Amino acid sequence: MDESSLARLVEHYERIGTTGLTVLGVFGEAVRLSAEERRTVLQAVVDAVDLPLVVGVTALATAPVLEEARLVRDVVGDRLAGLMVHVNSPDPQVVVAHLDTVHDATGAGIVVQDYPATSRVAIRTADLVHAVRAVPSTVAVKAEAPPTAAAVARLTAELDVPVFGGLGLLDELAAGAAGTMTGFSCPEGLIACVRTWHSGGHDAARQAYLPYLPLVNFEAQAGIALALRKEAIRQRGLITDSGVRPPATQLPQALVPQLERHLAALPEEVR
Amino acid sequence: MDESSLARLVEHYERIGTTGLTVLGVFGEAVRLSAEERRTVLQAVVDAVDLPLVVGVTALATAPVLEEARLVRDVVGDRLAGLMVHVNSPDPQVVVAHLDTVHDATGAGIVVQDYPATSRVAIRTADLVHAVRAVPSTVAVKAEAPPTAAAVARLTAELDVPVFGGLGLLDELAAGAAGTMTGFSCPEGLIACVRTWHSGGHDAARQAYLPYLPLVNFEAQAGIALALRKEAIRQRGLITDSGVRPPATQLPQALVPQLERHLAALPEEVR
Amino acid sequence: MDESSLARLVEHYERIGTTGLTVLGVFGEAVRLSAEERRTVLQAVVDAVDLPLVVGVTALATAPVLEEARLVRDVVGDRLAGLMVHVNSPDPQVVVAHLDTVHDATGAGIVVQDYPATSRVAIRTADLVHAVRAVPSTVAVKAEAPPTAAAVARLTAELDVPVFGGLGLLDELAAGAAGTMTGFSCPEGLIACVRTWHSGGHDAARQAYLPYLPLVNFEAQAGIALALRKEAIRQRGLITDSGVRPPATQLPQALVPQLERHLAALPEEVR
């Protein structure tokens, strides 16, 4: 654990205009932390910034989710903007019972996360709509089941809560997304895209996001995304060490020069 | 949690001649318990029986495994015959570092579990051999990557530690397995098979296992195995409630009559 | 291609009382044959026996299925009891359009095969029911999506066409299956189970199937099932060579002695 790096990182996020933070998500390596370490992460973030926090839980079953959620409540208290909980079954009734129990036990607003690559649970979009509609404590949906833009289009058409996407940000905004909650070494690019979308529309947002896209794609490579992202963040000077916890795949050294080229090609204000 | 059912169940196992218990394994629904509940399960088992205990951990990364392992040590102490730890990477070096760290931190003997259906990690048998050879604290291997009998044959030929298989018990014994560590509602059948194997050889063991095979197969149905097993155990009077924790699939009611037929057809001494 | 072995094999099947043959199914290695070889197989079978034939097609899309189906019609003609066609989509409307087109082009009765392990298509049972009801040319369903007994129970409750299962034969008959269409080196055991089921009911069928179960399970091992089955058939003297076509996994030699024990333990009449 390197709490000072973590503080430096989230302070940077606050400074550049992030409107909220997702903590202990998939790219926060939450599944590779002990409870004690998760507590340390949350405390470091709470102490470092004043932003609203969405905090993830990793388990699928209700009892361990409640255990994780209680730790979150303990540390984050009123700063909790939402508890991000996985869709845990293809059966919407199971999902509803799960989310209701988590809300009832914690009072937390629920960010429903549909991320089959991690959860191994594939729910149909129609069933996700049914589940979300039946859970009044839902405050947002995080849609990460590809094709994401198509899912976002349907979810935003049929739900009243905000829907967040991933790195296909431009297409997801066009499909009605409220923004994105995702990992990227240069969130400046995501912020620029969303802000420009609201002020200038699609074409302006496209232009704003464009210079970041080569790095977005490079970082998104399956299996090594986390290693690339952490190294990019380290090269930006925001953290001290970029190692990923095993059994995650380590950084392929052969790709470091290209990572450096991508960083060098970013807009001047983020280099 | 129903500790009195759990105590009744493991006392039954001890009475029928089980030589050790696996606790908090995949069929112990360990992944759906909170830490507090895992503690309760372990304490109930420790209090109820005098058998050596192999205790499973559910995580793949080292930090949460250590956290689970410490709880195990706390409750089980010297009764711990082995800590059952998942193969967490296809890369044997990652596995070795992981297992060594877990042993060094806990002093526990390691039961290496190769169970890709749960862990989502597929290691080659040759790499598993390399890893196990490099980890002197290994006390056993639990081989559950199909085809299991073929894996057991190779592992027993190349390793000095005992190798345990699953419900293909007869074929796994023939391939050199030391026995089995697996879930089945009538472990009497597994015990009979192993004992007869040692006293009478293959053909006698075949005869001893044969009357249990229809139930073995019925129970092993993908996706509903746990629900069927718990209902069988309940019908045998060993537990009070057979519900499985969501999001596990519930018992299909249409199959209950056939489950009852299977139980009625068991050898008289186990009905 | 060894047509004389093939003729010998199917003549044996006819002699022991098989009521029909499935040709060019998954265990017929159909996907590893050229069109010319498929023609040769079909011709050899047609020439050797007088049984009704269900013939499989391997593709998922309509055009290549029609191509395969035309070859089948050409060779098998009126002997065709059914064309076995994969469920090719989770969407029942796509399945219906596909099956209707195949029937319209060939006149063949359709055996709808739900076999996700091969097709990589997972359809919900409720959607399979909808599809089958909408396709009047369906003559049977081959249910091979685990848990099979649960699927068979639902399909037989909601459909009028016969439903066939696999090697969980006893449980599938109990769930309403009309019989089985599956690969096993000793179909005598399957025939004995079905016949006894009709004449003597569950308990008698259980007794009839019991001596075959150890071999059923041994042969069913994932990844090597075909290699084991062909070697068992060869040892029974029904074919001359047991090699499987690459890239299928070859027979692990370490398991041959256990295969021989299984064969030696079969009822006397099939040894």
Add this chain to the structure above:
Amino acid sequence: MDESSLARLVEHYERIGTTGLTVLGVFGEAVRLSAEERRTVLQAVVDAVDLPLVVGVTALATAPVLEEARLVRDVVGDRLAGLMVHVNSPDPQVVVAHLDTVHDATGAGIVVQDYPATSRVAIRTADLVHAVRAVPSTVAVKAEAPPTAAAVARLTAELDVPVFGGLGLLDELAAGAAGTMTGFSCPEGLIACVRTWHSGGHDAARQAYLPYLPLVNFEAQAGIALALRKEAIRQRGLITDSGVRPPATQLPQALVPQLERHLAALPEEVR
């Protein structure tokens, strides 16, 4: 089949400076064509352009691959620059035997395709290197196992044959790729990137590819990529109908406006 659209399309590709065509690849929907239709496609392409042709085969086993390969030879003759054949096993010896047999029977140079998303075969990069080195008839490798850039880096370091990647073109060129063989509605962007890479290096190539990236990403969405790509090609006036053959997923209508925005934002010369 719409041969005039196909001719128009490949004539366009020739006109814009494509150095070769891949025909009957994954995005050519080859797996959904009959042999007759594959013949028609090949003939239409041969008649329309003078480019060297790489032609794909779809099967994994040797006999059906030979059957497909013979049809290719028949129609394409000396115009065949390479026969694109799937890696059909994780075992390099199986791959070598397969590729050698295909070459011996056809005389064709082999383009080795490692595409696990389609073939369902995952080979280690080290084993792929061994296989390719042992097959002297290999003329190129098409690397499509993610992370692709990392795979390309290793393959180009250890092999003498050219390695082609996919849509991560910039990163793959940086890793040593000779170019790309992939589907994209605006191959003008791929050509511009490769040409600029050779004339101006990384930064120039980045600039050349950049305006195409939003469409590259939009089109690459899992499950609907083919439908999006064909509609983009149709809107560009290069084909008449953009329907995809079932069971492929159809175009989500909700995404059409965004597709149109992407096309409108392309460089003027390709609009």
